[in-house]
Amino acid sequence: MAEKWISIYESIDGPKLRELCTAMGASEFEAKGILQTLWLWGLDNADKYGEIICVDRDDMERFLYGHAKGCSISPSKMIDALIETRWIDVIDGRMYFHNWAIRQNQWYKYQDRKDAERDRKRRAAMKDKQTDKTEEPEKEIPREKESEKKQVQAEQKPEDKKTLESNYPADFERFYGAYPRKKDKTLAYKAFRARLNDGVQAEDMIRAAEAYALECKRNGYQPQYIKAAKTFIGPNLCYMEYLPEKTEPKPTETTNPFEKNPFEDVEGW
DSSP: OOOOOOOOOGGGSSHHHHHHHHHHTOOHHHHHHHHHHHHHHHHHHBOTTOBBOSOOHHHHHHHHHHTOTTOOSOHHHHHHHHHHTTSEEEETTEEEETTHHHHTHHHHHHHHHHHHHHHHHHHHHHHHHTTTSOOOOOOOOOHHHHHHHHHHHHHTOOSOHHHHHTTOOHHHHHHHHHSSOOOOHHHHHHHHHHHHHTTOOHHHHHHHHHHHHHHHHHHTOOGGGSOOHHHHTSTTOGGGGGSSSOOOOOOOOOSOTTOOOTTTTOTTO
16 A cells, blocks of 8 residues: 655644634534545645646545544535635635645655655666666866866856846835845846736735744744745735735736745644
8 A cells, every 4th residue: 555644733723723613513623634634635636736636526525425424514514614714725616725735745755755766766777787888988178178168158147146136126125125035036026026017016015025024933934944035926926915905816827826835824724
């Protein structure tokens, strides 16, 4: 039997879980059991971004019915409650496990390591089969040609980074200064400009960055689990979750509506 496991964090205990209990008329014990059972099922029926693929709601209800012996809550009511409290998101008629890539990040990293090890062994096996072939010695690059190569590379270097960054407007510098992860500043600025062109106020993005930074500090997030700024204010409008009013416009078209960096929306998993 193939091994499967899911990650469960202490932060699952929170307002969002209590909302689910109220919506289903269940205890926290029952609600956690339903979530964990459904997440294990999701490892085989959702992609790494959380989209539930090749099955529909009826399939999900049948699965829950088969595992709900003795439970007084109907599978249909379970799914309605999960959608109502945003444990499952519905976008353009498709269902997604909310924050799936974050919750099950360790599982997919584990799978990537297994895939990499399998590829390494395959390459090693192929190399062993070719040991009988005579390899030509690598030709030494003449010193003068290597020098010319370095000179060409030097001439092709982009404009000095400090010169480029000195041209950023003050509003963006305020946003980037408040943001908790300093990476890919140029790409972050492109996303900032795109939101301004969409009619978003700079002050809204700055306030959202400050609120997100406070959450990251309060929860002690490691840098690798903090969104890149380009994602935070990207076309999925993640920053809006950190504004006082959370009326979200429909995201612009994207190939992956749930490509998020770790530990977004941690409160109330």
